[in-house]
Amino acid sequence: MARSKAQIYTCCSLILLCIVVLIVCAVVLAKRSCQEETFASAAVAADSAMCSVIGRDILRRGGSAVDGAIAALLCTSVVNPQSMGIGGGSIFTVMDSSGKVKIINSRETVPKTFKADLLNGCPKTSQLISGGQWIGVPGEIRGYEHVHRLYGKLPWASLFQPTIKLAREGFPIPEVQGRFVSLLDSNDTLPLRKLFSDKNGKMLKTGDTVKFEKLADTLELVANRGADAFYTGKIAQDLIRDIQDAGGTLTMEDLAAYNVTVTDAWTIPLGDFQMHIPPPPAGGVMLGLILNIIKGFAADSSALKGEQKILTYHRYVEALKFANGLKKYIRDPQFSSDVMAKKFTEQSFADHIRSLISNNETHDLQYYNIAPHLDSMGTTHVSVMAEDGAAVSATSTINHIFGSKVFSPSTGVILNNELSDFCGRADHIVAGEQPPSSMSPVVMRSKSKTLVIGGSGGSMITTAMASVLMNHLWLGKSLEEAIAAPIVFVDSKNMLKFESTFDKSVVEALMALGHTQQTAKYFYNVVNAVEKEDGCIRAVSDARKLGEAAGY
Ligand SMILES: *[C@@H]1O[C@H](CO)[C@@H](O)[C@H](O)[C@H]1NC(C)=O
Ligand SMILES: *[C@@H]1O[C@H](CO)[C@@H](O)[C@H](O)[C@H]1NC(C)=O
Numbered sequence: 122m123a124r125s126k127a128q129i130y131t132c133c134s135l136i137l138l139c140i141v142v143l144i145v146c147a148v149v150l151a152k153r154s155c156q157e158e159t160f161a162s163a164a165v166a167a168d169s170a171m172c173s174v175i176g177r178d179i180l181r182r183g184g185s186a187v188d189g190a191i192a193a194l195l196c197t198s199v200v201n202p203q204s205m206g207i208g209g210g211s212i213f214t215v216m217d218s219s220g221k222v223k224i225i226n227s228r229e230t231v232p233k234t235f236k237a238d239l240l241n242g243c244p245k246t247s248q249l250i251s252g253g254q255w256i257g258v259p260g261e262i263r264g265y266e267h268v269h270r271l272y273g274k275l276p277w278a279s280l281f282q283p284t285i286k287l288a289r290e291g292f293p294i295p296e297v298q299g300r301f302v303s304l305l306d307s308n309d310t311l312p313l314r315k316l317f318s319d320k321n322g323k324m325l326k327t328g329d330t331v332k333f334e335k336l337a338d339t340l341e342l343v344a345n346r347g348a349d350a351f352y353t354g355k356i357a358q359d360l361i362r363d364i365q366d367a368g369g370t371l372t373m374e375d376l377a378a379y380n381v382t383v384t385d386a387w388t389i390p391l392g393d394f395q396m397h398i399p400p401p402p403a404g405g406v407m408l409g410l411i412l413n414i415i416k417g418f419a420a421d422s423s424a425l426k427g428e429q430k431i432l433t434y435h436r437y438v439e440a441l442k443f444a445n446g447l448k449k450y451i452r453d454p455q456f457s458s459d460v461m462a463k464k465f466t467e468q469s470f471a472d473h474i475r476s477l478i479s480n481n482e483t484h485d486l487q488y489y490n491i492a493p494h495l496d497s498m499g500t501t502h503v504s505v506m507a508e509d510g511a512a513v514s515a516t517s518t519i520n521h522i523f524g525s526k527v528f529s530p531s532t533g534v535i536l537n538n539e540l541s542d543f544c545g546r547a548d549h550i551v552a553g554e555q556p557p558s559s560m561s562p563v564v565m566r567s568k569s570k571t572l573v574i575g576g577s578g579g580s581m582i583t584t585a586m587a588s589v590l591m592n593h594l595w596l597g598k599s600l601e602e603a604i605a606a607p608i609v610f611v612d613s614k615n616m617l618k619f620e621s622t623f624d625k626s627v628v629e630a631l632m633a634l635g636h637t638q639q640t641a642k643y644f645y646n647v648v649n650a651v652e653k654e655d656g657c658i659r660a661v662s663d664a665r666k667l668g669e670a671a672g673y
């Protein structure tokens with residue numbers, strides 16, 4: 122009897138052991154079943170491999186998606202200082218692990234005092250706009266503080282450590298940074314040129330070691346003492362003095378009074394997907410409108426076959442022209458009505474615009490009700506997905522290349538020129554108002570898929586994202602192919618600008634339909650995205666900025 126009891130015990134233990142082994146195998150196999158170029162747990166798609174890796178390591182150490190995004194953005198502020206930094210602002214679209222989506226907006230604002238005739242100084246053509254008068258109140262660090270308070274898991278200071286080390290010890294100037302440093306010339310401010318010069322005053326170039334020591338000091342103080350160290354006290358005093366020396370109007374009061382706004386995302390149904398976007402003054406509603414127009418024209422890959430491809434691109438370009446005409450309704454909702462912007466998210470409005478698009482012709486500016494405005498450039502984006510399913514889509518900017526080109530020597534901060542985003546889109550501005558933006562950090566979900574996506578490149582953001590989403594969601598391209606696909610950008614005067622590898626036969630056919638084109642010197646469009654489908658994560662950073670994603 123005793124013996125058989127022992128046998129039963131042994132038997133049960135063995136069965137239990139087998140079950141445990143089977144479960145472990147199933148879990149391991151499920152993870153292994155993801156294809157080689159995908160990740161099983163989490164991923165970060167930033168502008169550069171260096172910053173994607175820093176973000177990934179934060180996730181691996183138990184950080185939240187928000188922790189990963191903040192660390193990757195701080196890193197980007199030294200790897201691509203021409204694009205973004207703590208002297209700028211950002212918009213975070215955050216989906217928590219339960220699927221709830223919030224927007225944390227820390228875009229720059231108009232200071233309390235500003236040049237009365239500021240907008241008279243807007244240039245008539247799209248060009249870099251520099252000078253202290255264009256500096257808006259920077260929100261970047263307040264934004265990080267807020268979003269970290271809501272969603273952070275790791276200590277605040279730990280998110281800064283990798284970047285402080287990079288900034289202090291220096292690193293070889295990456296190719297993209299080097300490209301923009303080489304464009305600095307004697308018209309640019311001495312402090313900014315000195316930042317990128319060696320001891321003998323010679324300008325640095327790609328591969329030379331660059332250090333950001335003053336910035337390292339500032340970041341260390343903010344890491345140890347929190348965001349208040351940036352917005353009040355010694356750093357704030359130094360920063361304001363440097364800004365005023367450069368002709369800026371910001372005061373200590375402006376910094377101290379800066380407020381982050383937290384809102385629910387706006388949600389647009391798009392086929393099987395729910396698309397979560399930041400409300401105005403962000404550009405998400407324009408993106409949603411374009412996609413809703415296109416969806417009625419280009420439902421599957423047959424839209425790219427033969428002659429159909431020309432018609433598809435004609436209609437796509439027409440949709441972009443209408444979007445240009447409607448841009449003027451995107452303003453800070455705290456200062457003007459968002460009734461029109463809300464309308465843009467409605468299916469019936471997209472249907473109406475679609476009915477105004479003909480197959481055989483294009484029209485003059487009047488037809489699209491286009492008010493003159495200017496195109497802009499710059500910015501960065503990071504897409505993050507964490508193990509718990511939470512996702513962050515964050516776009517950050519100092520606006521144009523090197524922002525206002527004002528560098529604060531005593532704090533190491535490069536200041537934005539965000540107020541120039543009002544140019545051509547507003548005839549008066551109000552203290553506290555946020556300029557309109559093309560930034561549209563997006564999180565999209567269907568039953569089987571989550572897509573975290575965003576872009577940089579100023580006015581090119583909307584086009585770049587619309588192109589990727591159209592190609593990926595409907596026209597059968599993989600995420601990688603869709604991001605690599607050459608774009609056609611419609612500028613503020615409705616000129617078409619094609620990336621050099623764009624299908625020449627389509628270009629010719631579009632010209633025959635009456636569109637006009639112009640050669641563009643630079644394309645700033647960059648899209649970084651992370652997608653989760655069937656438990657496997659695909660992360661793609663745009664090769665245009667030599668980006669690379671990281672995950673595990
Ligand atoms: C400085 O700006 C002026 C006016 O825009 C331009 O003509 C000149 O070529 C610039 N200087 C350099 C060194 O590029
Ligand atoms: C920020 O919020 C505080 C408290 O509500 C308010 O006193 C302050 O005026 C706000 N700042 C701005 C620039 O509106």
Ligand SMILES: *[C@@H]1O[C@H](CO)[C@@H](O)[C@H](O)[C@H]1NC(C)=O
Nearest residue numbers: 479480481482483633634635
């Ligand atoms: C395009 O088609 C419409 C309707 O068929 C016609 O009225 C119009 O004249 C055509 N335009 C051109 C430029 O051929």
